[in-house]
Amino acid sequence: MEKLHLLFVFSFSWLASHLNMWLRTGIGNSFLLLVTEMLIAGISLLAFLVILCFFLGYMERKVAAFMEIRLGPNRVGPKGSLQIVADTVKLLFKEGLTPDGSDKFLFNLAPFVVVVTSMLAIAPLAFARDFQLWDVNIGIFYVTSISSMAVIGILMAGWSSSNKYSLIGAMRSGAQIVSYELSIGLSLISIVILSGSLRLSDIIQSQANGWWIFKGHIPVLISFIIFIIASTAEINRAPFDLTEAEQELTGGFHTEYAGMKFAMFLLSEYINLFIVSAIAATIFLGGWMPFHIGNLTGFNHAMDYIPSSLWFFGKTFFIIFIIMWFRWTFPRLRIDQLLNLEWKYLLPISMGNTLLVSAMAVFGWYL
């Protein structure tokens, strides 16, 4: 039965364990084994991220185009799918200049800081059943603390450019990310309270009999909405893209960046987009857990046959689509309205919500 299951479902965990076994037979030294495994994981993750960014860029352009009653890229490659490849190759071969008068060291360091911080946050994500790079016991804490590091890179970029627009953009991002961090944390805490663990695999396991968004009634729905809004702000996407604000600041913190350094910012934007969507999918929508309805065993079995990685990516891309939908529908907020929204609405509501969720956890009011 297990073999049959493998025939139908290509499993990442199967792949990982076989790779591990194969390497174990080849390399005796446990330290070398660890290094090799980490190298393989790192390289495949990088390749995955690059392909992911190509795909997200293409998806974004097509989503935008279809919402804007036009076709979008369709001439480069089949259906325009190579458009982002062309953009990337072009940016690779473009002159990456460093403006005079800028702080050269910080200017060149900033894009790497931004990209590295966003890549770090991908470590504890569970892409499929038993397929996780690093199942750390403080997974959520790790993700939130790493993601708030991104502001350092942006501040660095804005300060070192010696451009006033960049500086304003960087200052805005400081105010924005620091304040939205709070409501992200609080909305994540509500699930931590319910599931009783910071470890991501435990949180996913706690949703085996139903996703939190269905199990947790209205309070979890509220924290889901708050998480989506706050994380859109956290990753500086429209309608919260005040740090870039093309019409106000001509590009914000990356005004002076060109070529590959600018491409790094784009890359980190898409990686961040993927990460927050993946976190939302993991925490609220059950990660790789298939969709089950109560006692409908036939239906549940049918759902089980859909690979777990597909479930994960399906949920993630659903949330990515929603965030893109926001971007192509809403106008931008003003800086004081942005802070108002956080301090007057999101934060009080999520605090109250945390109380509610605690009450739920104490009295066991969830399914």
Added chain:
Amino acid sequence: MKKGKEENKIVFPGQLHESPEGGMLVTKLDEIVNWARSNSLWPLIFGTSCCAIEMMHAAGAKYDWSRFGFEVARATPRQADLIIVAGTIVMKMAPVLKRLYDQMPDPKYVIAMGACTISGGPFFYNTYSVVKGVDHIIPVDVYIPGCPPRPEALLHGMIALQEKIKHQPVFRKNKKEIHHDERRIKI
């Protein structure tokens, strides 16, 4: 289907033709880089007058230059590959335009859109402050006459620029092999 596409291929007057030289690898690399460059022309938002409106129309849903990958209009010259000079350039604006051009990283291209930018157009005679052609300030790659040109004419000019980029040497050294084929007007 293929045949129809061949017929629709546009031949431009004064198209550049190069002789087949250079090693296999270099030529292939050239091809790849030029393919990427020509298909990802990010324009700088630079419109001074009427032609900018037609430029916006070209970005609009009906003409939709995003099909070619041109839609990532950048507000900052650092990230732009192409400057579409749409509108009159006057004496006071000329240094600004020059500066914007200098701020763009290489490779950079210029399209002169409309009569005003090509030659001063309606303001050629009797005005005291108009630059008589933007090619006095920055080198122009493609000229698109019209006052203002239709969005389709702009797209035509952009395709002309793509053709030009595709024949540019990147890693090859013998640049003089490229010559102008004069007056090949065939549409």
Added chain:
Amino acid sequence: MTKEELKYKLGEISREAAFDETGEFLNVIIPSPELLPLIKPLRLNKEFYFDYLFCITCVDWKDYLSMVYHLTSTLHRHTCVVQATITDVHCPQIESVSGIWKTAELNENEIYDLFGVTFLNHPNLRRLFLGDQWKGYPLRKDYTDEHMILL
């Protein structure tokens, strides 16, 4: 107020005013030093109340310049044109009206730039369009520039 009433009332304010009624509006022609004494009551008096200055321009008549102010009242809806004659062509000067109508500030900058008329008591007189390096005043009739003006 009709043209005749305006003409009568204006004649009372300024002795030196000449009138021209050929056009659509009543034209009041005064020498430039008389401008402020005439135009202040035009703005402030309730019966005139010309609060809306919709066009300021200058005309170069070769031997003199004339400043043309188109005034209208949003209350009474009557219009009149004040033309102030500046006789000194080489160093034309006139009082600024930017204290009375704020729109005059930029418009007077424009006229200073293109005609070279200096406005006294103007808060921020600068060459608005052409910049400080520009030589000459292009809208003057004697402006020559063989490079640019061909026909």
Added chain:
Amino acid sequence: MVLITGYVKMNGTEINIKKTGFLKEYFGTIFTSLSSLLTGMKLTGYYFIHPNKIITEQYPDNRATLKMAERFRGEVTLPHNENNEHRCNGCQSCEIACPNGSIKIVTKHEISEDGKKKKRIDTWVYHLEMCTFCNLCIEACPSKAIVMGKKFEHSVYDKSQLVKILNKPGSKVMKEAEE
């Protein structure tokens, strides 16, 4: 004078929360805001799942079917008939009518069979790079020699190619248009 002080109501748009206590106002704001945002998302979502509403015309691919309007002004042309004859007798009305001097007509004097000196065009220079397509030259032409062409794809790599000579080499004036 009609003073409209109320906004012309179009599908309930204005968001006004009545002052009815802090909590009611607070949550009222949240709900109206969310619903207004969802209205916008509904519209973009509608277009996202209706690709038949896309209005894009794919320019270089539709060149075969692309027809300009009959009055479209693309360029000034001097039509020649099959005998290489045109209707321009060199009266230069168009040159005078042109507001920015994009037409230059160089004339020469020809001696016809009956010994009379006649003004004929030598070169009909048309500066496409300066033309503003204002139609004044067409209006001014007494012999209807010039018409507006429909071609709009004029892009070139070299500015000098935009200066065009409209009369073909060896062309003559039509008999009926001579004077």
Added chain:
Amino acid sequence: MQMTRKPSDITTDAKSGEVLHHEGEFIINMGPQHPATHGVLHLKIWLEGETIKKIEPHLGYIHRGIEKMCERLSYRQFIFSTSRMDYLSAHINNQACALAVEKALGLEVPPRAKAIRIILAELTRIASHELWWACSGLDLGGVTPFFYAFREREAINDIMEETCGARLTQNFIVPGGVMSDLHHNFQKRVKRVLTQIKDNLHEYDEILTGNIIFQNRLKEVGYLSREDAISYGCTGPAARGSGLSCDIRKLYPYDGYEKLDFDEIIFNEGDCWARYRVRMAEILQSVHIIEQLIDSIPDGEFQAKTKNVIKLPKGQFYQRVETARGELGVFIVSDGAATPYRCKFRSPNFSNLSAIPQMAQGAKIGDLVAIMATVDLVIPDIDR
């Protein structure tokens, strides 16, 4: 930024001793090339944090000397140059020039020509407002509205192209009428466009007007009082949002606007939201005007007989029309020759611009973008 201020923080001019700026402020230059300025306007902005303290406009980056040029052009020719000033209401600009010439000549325009002019002018106004709506959405960060508005603009442009021969700078008006008769498809297509616009207006409300973010960006931002609007000489929707009645079509009707039934849209709030609503309602009014005329275009000539060379009598002539942005005045001084002696265009944008520093006092940078969007400047019209 810095909160306390010491005397040493003040930078003064070496010669005049004038205070240039304080240490806590900083100066940014918005423009000449900036996406929010809609062209080549240059605003020098003194900021404290993000709050605007002072704005100084610097113009002339597209000063083309049209007024000087017009002194050398004949009255038939000088109409075309005005299309390049306010290119979004090119047709209305042309109409203003033609009307000034006709007023000076005492020329009676045939009723058919008048009707054609009004229909095309109102179509131009709708198209201009569509573009304004698209760009104000774009300025405030919403990209999608741009495409919805341009769909309707394209439809109007197609009509323009079919009848006038050009999409944007039509140059369809000559002194004494219009250049040629209407295209036979005209009525049918205009009606189709009107229904399209009326059907699609609810989309505009759904995506932008009703959006809470958008309304909050505009409400109580960029306040301009009625007194200031008068003093700054503001016209058009920018002034009508401040409660100033200034619609030339109502006050000084031309080309038969007096026979038509339409409302002058006035709001008294004086903020960006009021200006926004004025324009939105004006689209409907323009649709209403065209609907009255489109089925009853009188027959007859489309052009009055004029001499080949037009010479105006000696004198000064002022003609004003209501463009999409306000009152355009054409002031012609004629000395009896075939060219104007002096030609002045009183542009609506110039005076509207002069009010922007007043409106933006104490606003944020984002507010300045909103103000620029709702005042709707066309820079070549300011610089001429």
